[in-house]
Amino acid sequence: MTDDNTSTDLSRRALLRATTAAGVLGTGVAMGRLGGENNHDTPAQLADPNEPRAYEEFTVHRVPEAYATIQDAVDAASPRDLVLVGPGRYHEEVTVSETQRLTIRGTDRNEVMLDGEGTRHNGITVTVDGVVIENLTVMNYTYNGVYWTGVDGYRGSHVTAANNGEYGIYAFDSVNGLFEHSYAAGHPDSGFYIGQCNPCHARIEQVTAERNGLGYSGTNAGGDLVIRDSVWKRNMGGIVPNTLDSEKLAPQAATRIENNEVHSNNNLNAPAKAFAYAAYGIGIGIAGGHDNEVHNNTVSNHANYGIAAIPMFDATIWQPAGNLIEGNRVEESGRTDLALGSPNDGGNRFENNSVSSTRPSWLDSDGVLASVFGSTGDPWVTLSQGLLYLQTELGAFPHGDWLGGPDPPKQPSMDDPERPPREAVGPRRDQ
Amino acid sequence: MSDDSTPAGLTDRFRSQLPSPTTTTENGYSTAILAVVFGLLFGVYCSWIVADFSVRWPAFAIGSLIGIGRCYAQPTRTTVITTGLYQLSAAIALTPLVLAGGGLYGAYAQGVANPWPTALSEAFLLASICFGLIAALIAGGGALLDHRSSDVE
Secondary structure (H helix, E strand, O other), rough: OOOOHHHHHHHHHHHHHHHHHHHHHEEEEEEEEEEOOOOOOOOOOOOOOOOOOOOOOOOEEEEEOOOOOOOHHHHOOOOEEEEEEEEEEEEOOEEEEOOOOOOEEEEOOOOOEOOOOOOOOOOEOOOOOOOOEEEEEEEEOOOOEEEEOOOOOEEEEEEEEOOOEEEEEEEOOOOOEEEEEOEEOOOOOOOEEEEOOOOOOEEEEEEEEEEOOOEEEEEEOOOOOOOOOEEEOOOOOEEEEEEOOOOOOOOOOEEEEEEOOOEEOOOOOOEEOOHHHOOOOEEEEOOOOOOOEEEEEEEEEOEEEEEEEEOEEEEEEOOOOEEEOOOOOOEEEEOOEEEEEEEOOOEEEEEEOOOOOOOOOOOOOOOOHHHHOOOOOHHHHHHHHHHHHHHHHHHHHHHHHEOOOOOOOOOOOOOOOOOHHHHHOOOOOOO | OOOOHHHHHHHHHHHHHOOOOOOHHHOHHHHHHHHHHHHHHHHHHHHHHHHHOOHHHHHHHHHHHHHHHHHOOOHHHHHHHHHHHHHHHHHHHHHHHHHHHHHHHHHHHOOOOHHHHHOOHHHHHHHHHHHHHHHHHHHHHHHHHHHHHHHHO
């Protein structure tokens, strides 16, 4: 979840080993430092930004007509230019580290492919502001498909990411962004990821994630961060905002998850890392997050829990707090439709959801037990998912491989690939 | 001794075979309350562990009835406690099995092809050992109480 994926995994493994085991024994609270304080003041959603404005002056750099490689075109480009890539399979890594507000666009989403061949690290890495990636496919890289880090302004539109070794479409330590009309499949960490930002001022919408470890993962990310109108299916786990000590800005807080279709995230053949396996069979899981809003989603066919708020065992035990789960339709869950784990830091509200079962029993009800126990959680929820994580520490766990996964299905291309490039995101209305 | 051939004798014999109601022993009411508490505890625990199967309330009712019945049938406060501890330890020992069963039940219900590796794993074995130790501790407490009680008598 950082640049150095390997070291992060190792440190996380070391940190979690003891606390997870302790959690299984029911003594985790006594052994770990409890984390609960909020560090954010931006709500989960502000008004959407204005539409991105088209650039008036720009140059089109055509690949392969004028440049042999995409990187050559990028190196020759100026801010606001358009690198327009024709059909073909490009065996290269592209880095955008100098030219702000550049657009890299394929002429045909399904025919323009960057292929890492299982040996190159990142398909496209962006470290400058305002860069847009559009209408192409990125696959078979050992780390990430498309990767923005430390930027202000980013957008991935009509991007297909498939069978990369970590994440599909990934923004880290970045703000003011948008992932839209994109597809991610076959990633062991997650198909879509936004991490370490608060406020993020970002949107994920009209995307599909399937056959990933997690459909969405968002470590320590929130604050005007909205995930909506998207499909999350057949991953190991669905949408999982989460808190970890290994990244700054913990705890994760204030993400709005709205109007998504989330189903059948029980895929034991999906490539998955340990953290993803721990979320097996959960549609929407808030792992140690605060003040998130889960609203009006349709969640169905999960082996464990439809929507769950559970503590996150790291060096700190991050407890979910202040989350609002409201107006969702949850059905066909193997264990229960709604779940609140223990320990939690209170203030978690489950209201007006259409469900048939909950853990504990008083969630989403106005009965006597609800008035007595309030937002007391159920350790069973923590135990059931904690055992999955513990298994990853003790031995093999079921999962598929990222390399060699099926080719992604054809996806709709953008309407007019020749149109002028536009800003990554429009001006915010709250400024 | 009653004569079994007479109705009164048969009644006496039948009565003698019934469990001794705690209310007729020393400390009657407090022992009965203890039986109810242990029975309800057993019922609550049963309902908690089987909630994944959507039988929370039936499990509570049946578990409580069985638990109260078994405890109430004990003649002394001590045996009520030991029985309560024994039945609780049995439920705790079964917890990992029910936990894994809930996962399998849910997975098969949602069409997961082969969920067995999620249930039968090293973590499951470790959990079984941990819960087994907790159960043994509680049962051991019961046994100790039982033993001391026998010594006193």
